[in-house]
């Protein structure tokens with residue numbers, strides 16, 4: 001760790017005015033910034049205050065620097081396009097590390113670096129990396145202001161795109177200095193683009209130091225350090241220590257025609273439907289009846305047990321959406337289309353001749369020509385994609401016309417159901433309910449999904465992704481699973497746990513279930529189960545609706561087809577059990593006994 005005081009830093013960087021604004025009251029944060037300046041040697045410091053005036057100044061600057069392209073302001077007010085380096089378009093899990101004194105702390109599913117070795121290696125990279133550049137000081141709060149779990153972070157970055165994105169994704173600016181006050185409790189986030197070279201790219205987490213050092217990437221989860229790095233990896237470790245949970249989940253509110261409000265959270269792996277489910281527009285029939293779905297969050301929840309009620313409550317720590325664009329359109333997600341109509345940064349999409357944007361699936365017919373995400377001329381017959389498969393929009397939650405009224409409530413909302421879901425072409429049925437909490441934890445722990453473009457590497461490979469948290473658990477998965485099992489004992493009335501799969505296909509490769517807004521029909525059954533209403537039959541996997549228990553009215557699917565989507569073959573379950581062994585073997589002697597018992601119970605039901 002760096003152990004220099006601020007006066008030394010100031011003397012070596014004589015030309016740079018280090019004096020922090022008086023609103024920065026924490027001596028600890030002032031010293032840390034001075035140390036990072038000393039290391040990175042920027043030419044300038046820019047203190048981000050979160051004001052709209054400064055935001056405009058930064059957008060103008062980013063346009064002048066060529067980092068952003070101003071889009072058609074009539075069509076898309078305050079919207080900009082960013083093109084990232086083609087080698088830097090997704091999270092890089094193989095370059096992401098948890099750094100602790102001992103390897104056992106990070107377990108078999110994380111990349112490990114020894115703390116001192118990691119600091120030494122990264123200090124070499126950060127040394128002088130910002131010379132000729134501006135260091136942006138980005139103070140931010142994760143969690144609603146006033147929430148007991150809310151946390152301050154400060155990110156130092158040489159990327160203006162990252163600074164502007166953090167302004168959208170978090171509660172950024174003076175509000176964070178106020179929340180921090182004189183305290184020394186903040187997450188130290190140091191970030192540099194470096195030379196954006198995968199050979200020199202490291203995303204390192206030091207949970208014991210409340211510190212994140214990220215070098216060599218400007219992309220999403222690698223660079224917006226409040227998100228995956230702090231609100232999941234660091235926070236999951238804190239939650240384990242303090243008895244709460246940080247999860248890769250959406251959180252939605254479902255308002256029934258009779259005024260009953262049910263909150264449901266759901267963990268689906270990256271690019272597997274969280275944003276879409278969280279912003280779902282129900283089928284017409286449901287809207288007419290008076291159903292309304294509202295969004296609390298689309299990617300991360302923090303959950304704790306409320307002492308008075310004994311129930312699980314949750315908040316969304318973020319203040320923005322960083323959502324997948326391909327496949328998003330007026331039919332699949334009209335709410336998202338409203339959200340990104342203004343004050344939005346588009347990353348790695350195609351630019352149309354009139355300054356609008358396009359991506360695969362935005363419209364049925366592609367544009368006659370455009371500039372693709374790499375800046376090259378594009379026509380429909382050129383054989384390339386116009387937008388990157390992991391292209392995204394960054395937009396504030398305040399843009400959401402269906403934002404839940406309690407989205408910013410520091411007291412959070414009560415969670416009635418937790419849904420796990422994977423992207424599985426075969427075998428896994430549309431929906432089932434776990435028998436109880438412990439069975440539900442097993443269902444979540446053995447969650448499997450086909451890989452997507454959200455992380456670099458092969459796409460479409462089935463992998464185990466426990467709780468959709470494989471890349472985001474900031475400590476040993478053994479302790480993480482034990483934590484899940486133990487949480488039940490803290491609750492008087494725990495959420496019901498479910499499993500869904502919107503992605504099952506037929507032999508022709510067609511989706512068997514229409515998905516998107518039609519998922520309301522499955523959600524309705526889930527909600528009814530939570531309130532002790534809907535019917536279910538006991539099966540090998542868990543409680544399942546009979547075909548007639550899912551409302552199919554107005555849908556082009558009959559009861560026989562639904563039965564096909566729900567079919568579970570014993571032989572397929574056996575294959576699933578065998579493929580779970582990969583995870584079980586990784587954990588080997590550290591496997592929580594509940595996992596073994598649950599597997600044995602499943603085998604006994606075959």
Ligand code: GTP
Nearest residue numbers: 270271272273274275276324326327454502515516
């Ligand atoms: P991250 O932001 O990476 O965590 O992704 P996410 O889980 O929020 O996924 P998102 O909702 O953005 O969906 C990813 C892709 O899956 C998009 O291309 C969607 O169009 C598609 N998708 C989402 N929901 C459904 C569904 O119900 N059915 C089908 N067939 N596709 C879906």
Ligand code: SPV
Nearest residue numbers: 091220221228270299454
């Ligand atoms: C994910 O990959 O799960 C995301 C996008 O939500 S990123 O912020 O890049 O991690």
Ligand code: MN
Nearest residue numbers: 248270271299
């Ligand atoms: Mn995500």
